[in-house]
Amino acid sequence: MKASGLVALFGDGAGALIVGVGFELVSAAQTVRPNSDSNADGHASGLVFRPSFKLPETVRDNAKECLVEGVGPHVLGGGWNDLFWAVHPGGRKILGSVEEGLALALGKLHASRRVLSQYGNMSGASIIFVLDELRRHDDMPQGGLGVMPGISIETMLLRAAAA
Structure with missing residues (x-):
């Protein structure tokens, strides 16, 4: 896909965080999935992103393993539905792949x-917009995960601070 086509896939936004009492970081991990190095290249002029049509499948097939590696010791029994979720909205297919996986x-x-x-x-x-959406609109139970699909899968276990 040419760079001009990629512009149509992405929105425009900027994010910044002010550290406060909303979330407590329990753990964080990054997992680079095998054979995903063809999705992006770094050059002196910047990062070149080449979306792969296999990305949703890669996320689906690796989400559980990455979460177990990254935050598994903190989530007894893999009770994924007992947590609130902040997942990078890389696209409808990506979100569907996380749900399915x-x-x-x-x-x-x-x-x-x-x-x-x-x-x-x-x-x-x-992901900052998603965390803000959760903070503003949802009653969050203890615990949480943030997943950045793509070249790597980032996992964070967050605890909602007591109000």
Whole structure:
């Protein structure tokens, strides 16, 4: 896909975080999936992203393993549906792949879907918008996960701070 076509896939947004009492970081991990190095190249002039049509399949097939590696010791029994979710809204197929790969209940990714619908995929800033959506609109139980699909899968276990 040419760079001009990629512009149509991405929204525009910027994100910044102010550290406060909303979330407590319990753990964080990054997993680079094998054979995903053809999706992006770094050059002196910048990052070149080449989306792969296999990306949703890669996310679906690796989501559970990455989460177990990254936050498994903190989530007893893999109770993924007992958590609130902040997933990077890389696209409808990506979100569907996360739901399928983890057998998530309907509505678990509602904040991610809302951000995707309202703003599109804003690349790295998207997850900040999702976290803000959760903070502003949802009653969050203890625990949480943020997943950045693509070249790598980032996992964070967050605990909602007591109000």
